[in-house]
Amino acid sequence: MPPFRPPIGLLLTTTARTVSRAFDDALASVGGSAPVWQILISIKSRQLGNQRELAEAVGIQGATLTHHLNAMESGGLLTRRRDPANRRVHVVELTEEGERLFHRLREVAMAFDTRLRAGLSEEQTASFEEILTQLAQNIRD
Template sequence: MNLARTAKLVAQAFDATLVEAGGTLPVWVTLLSIKSRELANQRELAGMIGIQGATLTHHLNAMETQGLLIRRRDPENRRVHQVELTEAGE
């Protein structure tokens, strides 16, 4: 019981800190997942984060608009987008 309450308080404090920094948990997790790999495609990222591809696309669109990342088509498979952080995303 105490562990669950403590976890909830920590999560709330973390979320509040992210909001103060101008971010959200999905953005932070996505940036962290991209940073942990040199180059990742959207399917791999969705699997790493544990969300559906369409949900990830929504977040990536917003993050690309904010200048946090760029997406490029994989030259070997034009259906795949490679995702990498920009300087602002770092």
């Protein structure tokens, strides 16, 4: 009889969902969310990217990004204007309020990461990252 092997993917997605949910709750406590946080950090880390690159960096589709940018613009977190040099492109810039939210979320995100890593050694973390990379690689083939 072959040994029973619980599917590796199930534990992966279940855990990821648990972690994502908790992260989202933590960000919500200071008025944010996971996609908003990822969008803010992507805007901050690369100045002057267009929306296509932004969506790529965040890991969502262009249509979904449009959705979030609409809400964030309505909420006064950022502005969009056409790039005079290429009027297909929207230049996205944070407002002061967007900057403030970024800093609040960063604190929450850093605290969350510390909490999440509790009890993991350097070796475990390295091994974990290696395996995750391998899994993604197995899918791409």
